[in-house]
Amino acid sequence: MLEFRAIKEHTNFRLDASFVCNKGMVTALFGKSGSGKTSIINMIAGLQKPDVGRIAVGERLLFDSYQNINIPTQKRNAGYIFQDGRLFPHMSVESNLRYGFKGQKNEMFQEIIELLGIEDLLERRPHKLSGGEKQRVAIGRALLTSPDFLLMDEPLSALDSARKQELIPFIGRMVEKFKMPVVYVTHSLDELLALGDNAVLMSNGSCIESGSVEEVVSNPANMEHLGLTGRVSVLKAVAVDQHNSSGIISLVDGKLMIPTRQYKTGTKLRVTLRSEDVTISIKKPEGLSARNIIKGKVTKMEQTTDGAIGIKIDIGVNVYATITSEAVSDLHIENGSEVFIILKTVALSRRSTATIRQ
Amino acid sequence: MFGLSSYEIEALSLSLKISIWAVVSGLIPGIAIAYLLARKNFPGKLLIDGLVHIPLVIPPVVTGYVLLITFNDNAPAGKFLIDIFGSGIAFSWKGAVLASVIMSFPLLVRSVRLSIEAVDRGLEEASKTLGASWFRVFFTITLPLSIPGIITGTVLAFARCLGEFGATITFVSNIPGETSTLPLALYTLTQTPGTESAAFRLCLISIALALVAIAGSEYFSRKAGARLRGDNA
Structure with missing residues (x-):
């Protein structure tokens, strides 16, 4: 289970949010850009520091302002999949995949590249990949670190809708297989409906509502935030x-x-x-x-x-x-x-x- | 060799020796300072930035003179060097190396700093989320992606060292075989009647060296850039 509670003051923006994400569940942070979704997962990854708060995964405290705990990013054991993939341009796909590979066993490596269908891309350089391939490699790279939890920052938003439809099943399979808490940032209702178990609705730095995707999306009060024209x-x-x-x-x-x-x-x-x-x-x-x-x-x-x-x-x-x-x-x-x-x-x-x- | 006199060959090899030593010894501190200036905020950053760049804006003679009063054999720093190494650096080729390092440092730091600043911090963050320590982030991401700038900076610095005159002649004087580098030897020739053809040859050598250095830098930094982008150049 992943617990998040944090406050951070910016000059013209205040983030104050809390939610819980269970193992094997996808918690989707949904909101317009600028609502603080990415800040939240950056805080979970340790790339940003909350003013006050507590972030824990299972028994492990990643951040606690009261106990003065702030585990550095590289020790948080996060699997972070960025919006733009962020593959290392000077390395081959295989070097990218092996960059954080912790498993000694090659079977795991084989299994993941087969799951993601990227066996044939290993020799290539990232700039020779299509958008969808890049994101699959990025997902593989994150999974190969055997993370305790996954953070996905609009991983499909740079792709056209055909590529999106192609990638959604990959993500679904992966979540099902690796049974860890997944925090998925999105502003797309389709992705929310296709991948989310729970939804946390964000606006202006705070959580407006959280619950199952069915509850949150069906609630007429959320229509505007979800960009829906009718109930x-x-x-x-x-x-x-x-x-x-x-x-x-x-x-x-x-x-x-x-x-x-x-x-x-x-x-x-x-x-x-x-x-x-x-x-x-x-x-x-x-x-x-x-x-x-x-x-x-x-x-x-x-x-x-x-x-x-x-x-x-x-x-x-x-x-x-x-x-x-x-x-x-x-x-x-x-x-x-x-x-x-x-x-x-x-x-x-x-x-x-x-x-x-x- | 190419009809060069031993005097000219001596000046050329001395110039190369001093410039190579200067670039090699300046490279690591140069990259370190460039990294600090590009990536860190700390008190005194402006001061360090200023100190690095001063040699670029003050007359080289001033730099040479400051070095002379600091490192002459009777000054505390000079005495210290004699105590440790058994010899001082004033009026020796080692002093010329120091003068070259200081004069070329701003060019090196500037170029490396710009290329470190151009490295996408998102890639460094990604590397950290994959479990990489600061050390690993630096050596596998930041440094390799800054290679084009490091090459350019190194070559610029090398060219600057080859041309170094004012600080050198003030600090270590113009001693044939010890501190008479190409520009200094050329200067001597221009002051001596009847050596026009020798002076002309040294001129050509200087120009050729500079051209080779610049062309080499262009070539290697393009090649490195292409490699980093993943083109199979």
């Missing part, structure tokens, strides 16, 4: 076989079972539902082409900025719907009403899914 519900989901489930979405243990051919059965997915795409009915509808009807209870209703009504429905997990105020009065929906929500299977699995790491 969304983010739900955990699992891909299931289309035939066995007769094509119907069901909810098991708070996870949507989504029949799909796109992903292997059992793949963990994360579903983003736009609130406009959720239809509400007060009676169980019949004769609809949408076959996914889930019963729930209205737990909150509020006016949205454009005059519509935002409704929070508990179906076992929270789902948001946005409907017009006319519809609300016609249907006599109020807090506590029992309603049915209607989701179109097709719509769901086609456009709103993102694989999360498997």
Whole structure:
């Protein structure tokens, strides 16, 4: 577990943040540039020093202003993956990879370069690599130091979207395999949804909210900070076989079972539902082409900025719907009403899914 | 050799000997001071910066004179050297080396400092996060990436040493075979009637040496630069 708590005063900026990141979990620091995300991971790495605070990984104290502990960067055993890779230009890929290699065994070296698909790049110089290759080498270089934790500073932001899609599974596999706390800095909602377990929302140097990605992204109060134009519900989901489930979405243990051919059965997915795409009915509808009807209870209703009504429905997990105020009065929906929500299977699995790491 | 008289060969080899010694002995302190000036903040930084650069802006004769009053055999520093090494440095080729080091030092430090400043600190940080000590960061990242500037600085300093005149003649005088370097020998020839052709030859030698040094520096620093960027030059 990685614990972070620190305050640092700058002339026109104050950083005051704290969070916890568990082993094998990706904690995503999400916020606009200048919100203090990179400062935080630089403090964890020891490249910046907080005024006051405490940073610990497991039992090991890295920084404690009260006990006057400040372990130097080179002894923190961090795996830091920088935004720009920062490969050493005067060394070959292999020398870069071996720079901090602590394992004596060559099997580990082989395993990691195979995992990252960089076996064929070893002889090359960094400037002969593509952006995606550079980042894979940078990831390998950090992993080969056998770090206690990983810090990733927008590792995908310099890449085009095709390269991003290519790299996300690598990062996912790596996190799954090495089971350490990972702090992932990003300002991209896609990356947050694809890679994050927990999210810490940052603005102007402080944490506004932290929790699971589902909670943080689904909370309407965070819409502006997330750069969302409408309310969304983010739900955990699992891909299931289309035939066995007769094509119907069901909810098991708070996870949507989504029949799909796109992903292997059992793949963990994360579903983003736009609130406009959720239809509400007060009676169980019949004769609809949408076959996914889930019963729930209205737990909150509020006016949205454009005059519509935002409704929070508990179906076992929270789902948001946005409907017009006319519809609300016609249907006599109020807090506590029992309603049915209607989701179109097709719509769901086609456009709103993102694989999360498997 | 090339029709040179023994006097001219003596001046040439003495010049090379003194310049090489000066560059070799100035290199490590030069890199160290350049690193301090480029990367560290400490009280007195401005003073050190100023002291290093003074020889560039004051008349060389002043530098030579200061050296003379500091290191003559009767001055405390001069006596100290005699006690330790058995001989002083005033009026000897070793004194000429010291004068050359001091006169060429600002050029060396300046060039090395600029190239250290140009090294991406992000790479040094990355090296630290990979577990490298200060020592390892310096020798595997900072120093190799500063090589082009170190080459340029070394060659500039070498050329400056070859041309050194004022401080040398003031400090160690113009003694044939001991301190009469190329410029000093050339000066003597220009003061002696009937030696125009010898003077002309020394002139040509000086120009040729300088050209070779500058061209060599260009070549090696480009090659080093290309290597660092990873081009297979």
